[in-house]
Amino acid sequence: MKQVDAIEENSLGALPTEVKARTFVVIPAYNEGPALAEVVAEVRRHFDHVVVVDDGSRDNTHAVALDCARYVLKHLINRGQGAAIQTGIEFALIRGADFVVTFDADGQHRVEDIPALLAPILNGDVDIALGSRFLGSATDLPATRRLVLKAGVWFTRIFNGVRLTDAHNGLRAFSRKAAQRIHIRQDRMAHASEIIDLIRETELPFVEVPVTIRYTEYSLAKGQSARGALRIAFHYLVGKMVD
Numbered sequence: 268m269k270q271v272d273a274i275e276e277n278s279l280g281a282l283p284t285e286v287k288a289r290t291f292v293v294i295p296a297y298n299e300g301p302a303l304a305e306v307v308a309e310v311r312r313h314f315d316h317v318v319v320v321d322d323g324s325r326d327n328t329h330a331v332a333l334d335c336a337r338y339v340l341k342h343l344i345n346r347g348q349g350a351a352i353q354t355g356i357e358f359a360l361i362r363g364a365d366f367v368v369t370f371d372a373d374g375q376h377r378v379e380d381i382p383a384l385l386a387p388i389l390n391g392d393v394d395i396a397l398g399s400r401f402l403g404s405a406t407d408l409p410a411t412r413r414l415v416l417k418a419g420v421w422f423t424r425i426f427n428g429v430r431l432t433d434a435h436n437g438l439r440a441f442s443r444k445a446a447q448r449i450h451i452r453q454d455r456m457a458h459a460s461e462i463i464d465l466i467r468e469t470e471l472p473f474v475e476v477p478v479t480i481r482y483t484e485y486s487l488a489k490g491q492s493a494r495g496a497l498r499i500a501f502h503y504l505v506g507k508m509v510d
């Protein structure tokens with residue numbers, strides 16, 4: 268695995284318009300009505316191809332997405348983040364995307380980090396860039412959440428056989444080739460571990476890139492619990508056994 272240095276913050280201006288036009292940003296969203304409009308607006312200031320996948324939300328996510336996103340897809344039932352990302356990636360590929368970025372709907376990611384994720388792909392060095400909050404920063408990350416995330420890193424070392432600094436970060440970028448080869452079958456949160464397996468199996472070159480993840484009262488109230496993390500590990504291991 269290669270590692271790249273943080274590239275200058277706010278280098279969105281330096282990213283060629285032509286690259287922005289070939290990039291699709293996939294935003295999986297489940298009951299994100301309160302946060303979604305601002306997130307999409309921030310991304311759309313720089314990238315027009317924003318795909319919101321409403322994952323069977325019960326709130327006004329769908330209506331908000333129709334108001335602000337370029338493309339809105341909908342799961343009729345809640346299937347989970349993995350399934351929502353896979354739906355978005357498939358759509359982006361059909362629409363001719365050359366680069367696909369996955370970006371959470373809860374306001375935790377920064378659009379300013381996208382150029383740093385795309386840079387090593389544009390240079391032809393790798394096909395996949397994974398955001399790492401532990402190479403970058405995590406603002407207001409509670410200690411218990413840090414512990415769970417670090418446990419996830421060790422889990423990945425043991426069960427996926429891959430050394431990463433941050434194994435469960437929703438901010439990622441894929442080349443078209445990588446997006447075509449990654450088929451997520453873990454519908455829920457275990458897809459993050461599954462993606463790492465797929466990276467290992469496909470031998471696609473990848474890199475971790477420093478990013479900032481923001482923790483807010485809103486994101487913490489909605490985010491994953493320690494018990495949830497155990498459930499994710501269980502789903503992943505069961506998925507591996509039935510493979």
Ligand SMILES: Nc1nc2c(ncn2[C@@H]2O[C@H](COP(=O)(O)OP(=O)(O)OP(=O)(O)O)[C@@H](O)[C@H]2O)c(=O)[nH]1
Nearest residue numbers: 295296297299322347348351371372373489490491
């Ligand atoms: N929890 C959850 N999120 C979903 C689902 N489907 C899509 N998502 C979206 O997936 C993204 C990440 O969800 P989070 O629950 O915040 O997971 P996370 O960011 O990995 O975990 P935290 O660090 O605890 O916030 C958000 O944009 C959600 O709206 C789902 O079924 N459950």
Ligand SMILES: [Mg+2]
Nearest residue numbers: 373375486490
């Ligand atoms: Mg979150």
